[in-house]
Amino acid sequence: MxxxxxxxxxxxxxxxxxxxxxxxxxxxxxxxxxxxxxxxxxxxxxxxxxxxxxxxxxxxxxxxxxxxxxxxxxxxxRRGRTARYRDGAVHPLDAPWERLAYPGTGLVDAARARRLAQAVRNLDDADGGHDDDDDRDAGSDPRTDLDTTTVEAFVTDRASRATYEGYVEPVLRAEFGDRAGDVSAAWLAEWLRSWEGHDRDGMAVGCxxxxxxxxxxxxxxxxxxxxxxxxxxxxxxxxxxxxxxxxxxxxxxxxxxxxxxxxxxxxxxxxxxxxxxxxxxxxxxxxxxxxxxxAIPGTCALVATDEPIVDAWRVTVEPGALSTGEDAPFGTLFAHTNLLSPERYGGDHLTYLVGRGGSAEDADGAEDGGEETVRDRWLSALEDLFPTFSSEEVRSFRVARDPAAAVVARxxxxxxxxxxxxxxxxxxxxxxxxxxxxxxxxxxxxxxxxxxxxxxxxxxxxxxxxxxxxxxxxxxxxxx
CATH class of the missing domain: 3.50.50.60 (FAD/NAD(P)-binding domain)
Structure with missing residues (x-):
């Protein structure tokens, strides 16, 4: 057995x-x-x-x-629209002109990002999915540059500091929190794969x-x-x-x-x-x-409201987005009912708030991690980010935790x-x-x-x- x-x-x-x-x-x-x-x-x-x-x-x-x-x-x-929250607003990012209009980026950074993508793709394709147990000399592995350095070092070296901070770091921070600086550049290859089928109308999303x-x-x-x-x-x-x-x-x-x-x-x-x-x-x-x-613990809240919180399917919240200049306790919003009709859920609009990783305190939103404490802090952050949102609109708020929501692979x-x-x-x-x-x-x-x-x-x-x-x-x- x-x-x-x-x-x-x-x-x-x-x-x-x-x-x-x-x-x-x-x-x-x-x-x-x-x-x-x-x-x-x-x-x-x-x-x-x-x-x-x-x-x-x-x-x-x-x-x-x-x-x-x-x-x-x-x-x-379905087609899922993507966006980022920065400087008090949600900025759509699917079409090329939307990315060029995003604050802090422009033509130069867009060109650097394309060159960076090609460098990652070349290294990843050259690796060819070889098993770790190969007896090859480590120095001859074409993926060595990805596997032996961090995302931050790789992007700043192959592109620029602005490319890292404007294109890559917000997503990395949303997933890994304050451990983003430790993550291997091999993460870039996985990120690229996940965006297959993305165009100006959004990305192909299945459920x-x-x-x-x-x-x-x-x-x-x-x-x-x-x-x-x-x-x-x-x-x-x-x-x-x-x-x-x-x-x-x-x-x-x-x-x-x-x-x-x-x-x-x-x-x-x-x-x-x-x-x-x-x-x-x-x-x-x-x-x-x-x-x-x-392992990085994670917390996710499923929020049911009368009206949608955002128009996009996925919104990445930039670090320091709160009016106080601090990070929001969650790094990503997934508006589930912007993919599937709210009628399937009794008319409720469902949004997932996915917490930033980094520590138990960061993931839970408070040292005690009690559900009511998480609810109060996270809904307060939503009201701070979206002035038209009111916690009085919330019909339900459910918290789930995962002790290994992400892994820091150095x-x-x-x-x-x-x-x-x-x-x-x-x-x-x-x-x-x-x-x-x-x-x-x-x-x-x-x-x-x-x-x-x-x-x-x-x-x-x-x-x-x-x-x-x-x-x-x-x-x-x-x-x-």
């Missing part, structure tokens, strides 16, 4: 892949429900995800998995009709509910005595003991292989392996999917910070990591080819 730690999309995808390959498998989820960030919450109409789940044209892993489970016709594509929880439910059905153990916390995985080569040759090698705590007590489960589909801290806690990357750092090289034969990692989910990014990246980890522990498929199959290539450097 194989064991999977964590019941988010990565864990569900890994479990489904193992079951598809004919293996007995058990998924262990510490909370009372699977789905992770994709778990749905009720509205006045259709349910929606706790955290925003949107697809770009390059999200092949999620769309392929949806098709495999009969949900390909459930993915709805699962009825929420991504539909996909989670389909995966559970394929896995079998009897294979899912909620309320079961894995506290330890010990692969130190495993002879993996002997096992694969058909021998009777020792299994991997997994320690599990349930409401009824503790027990040891013997596994042929284990996938850890949770954050870096869980990997450290259950295996003792230091992943070398740092230059040169990444967690291998197959942890055999770290002394854990038969154990694979599918959490944020891995090669396929380097920065804790899109739902598609988490699914890709889950599938690759399952293939690594069970010797099925071709893990080395997964990266090039999962990610498409972006069509141009965009910003928003």
């Amino acid at each position: 194989y064991g999977v730690v964590g019941g988010g999309l990565a864990g569900l995808a890994a479990t489904a892949r193992l079951r598809e390959a004919g293996h007995e498998v058990r998924l262990f989820e510490a909370t009372n429900a699977v789905g992770g960030r994709a778990r749905a919450v009720d509205t006045a109409g259709d349910p929606v995800e706790r955290f925003p789940h949107y697809l770009s044209r390059g999200d092949d892993a999620l769309t392929s998995l949806a098709a495999d489970h009969g949900l390909d016709d459930r993915i709805a594509w 699962v009709d009825g929420s991504t929880a539909r996909l989670a439910d389909a995966l559970v059905e394929a896995i079998g509910e009897e294979a899912v153990r909620t309320g079961s916390r894995v506290t330890g995985v010990d692969a130190s005595g495993v002879d993996r080569d002997h096992d694969r040759d058909g021998g009777d090698g020792d299994g991997i003991p997994m320690m599990v705590e349930t409401p009824t007590g503790r027990r040891v489960v013997d596994c042929e292989g284990v996938v850890v589909a949770a954050g870096p801290s869980t990997l450290r806690d259950v295996t003792g392996v230091d992943p070398g990357v740092e 230059p040169g750092e990444r967690v291998p999917i197959d942890l055999g090289e770290a002394g854990l034969p038969g154990v694979a990692y599918a959490g944020p910070g891995s090669r396929l989910d380097r920065f804790g990014g899109s739902p598609g990246a988490r699914i890709a990591a889950g599938v690759a980890a399952a293939e690594a522990v069970a010797d099925v498929g071709a893990v080395a080819d997964a990266e090039t199959e999962v990610f498409g290539r972006g069509s141009g450097f965009e910003w928003g």
Whole structure:
């Protein structure tokens, strides 16, 4: 039997892949429900995800998995307008003339951004999706410039300080908060890919009709509910005595003991292989392996209002945007009902506010992190940013948290999917910070990591080819 730690999309995808390959498998989820960030919450109409789940044209892993489970016709594509908030106003940024009119940028910076995009694309394409386990000399890797420096250093060196501060830093800060300066320049390549299909009318945005929880439910059905153990916390995985080569040759090698705590007590489960589909801290806690990357906690608020807060689908809030000159507690607004009709949600207009990363205090909006405290501070920030908005218009305000909403992967750092090289034969990692989910990014990246980890522990498929199959290539450097 194989064991999977964590019941988010990565864990569900890994479990489904193992079951598809004919293996007995058990998924262990510490909370009372699977789905992770994709778990749905009720509205006045259709349910929606706790955290925003949107697809770009390059999200092949999620769309392929949806098709495999009969949900390909459930993915709805729309055009999402993008904008930034700066100097007290929302500035649309989809058309070239809109970007040129954006305060603080102009023709020179636009030309530098295009050259920067081409430099990133050349390095990324030259890498060709090679697996980390290649025996190539590190100095000959064409992607070395991306992987061994920070975003800030790369952009300022290849373009200018103005290009970094005007084009790149606001988005980087929205995702990583005060840790933006530590992020590897490899993030730029992922950012480019996510903007495939962006034009003057916005970007192609996909979402699962009825929420991504539909996909989670389909995966559970394929896995079998009897294979899912909620309320079961894995506290330890010990692969130190495993002879993996002997096992694969058909021998009777020792299994991997997994320690599990349930409401009824503790027990040891013997596994042929284990996938850890949770954050870096869980990997450290259950295996003792230091992943070398740092998880950034995140908070997301789902706000239901009488009227839309903004006209665009996504608005990135520039640092220091509050009237006091301070940062807003959230870095991005996703106006969900600017994609899908509010009539689907009982007439409510739904907006996700995604908190800036950096620390627990930054993510929660207050040291105690209480929901009422978050509500008060975040709605106050909305009123400060948008004078026409009133907190009295709010019909509901729901808070969700993720202990690993993003991952700071410093230059040169990444967690291998197959942890055999770290002394854990038969154990694979599918959490944020891995090669396929380097920065804790899109739902598609988490699914890709889950599938690759399952293939690594069970010797099925071709893990080395997964990266090039999962990610498409972006069509141009965009910003928003």
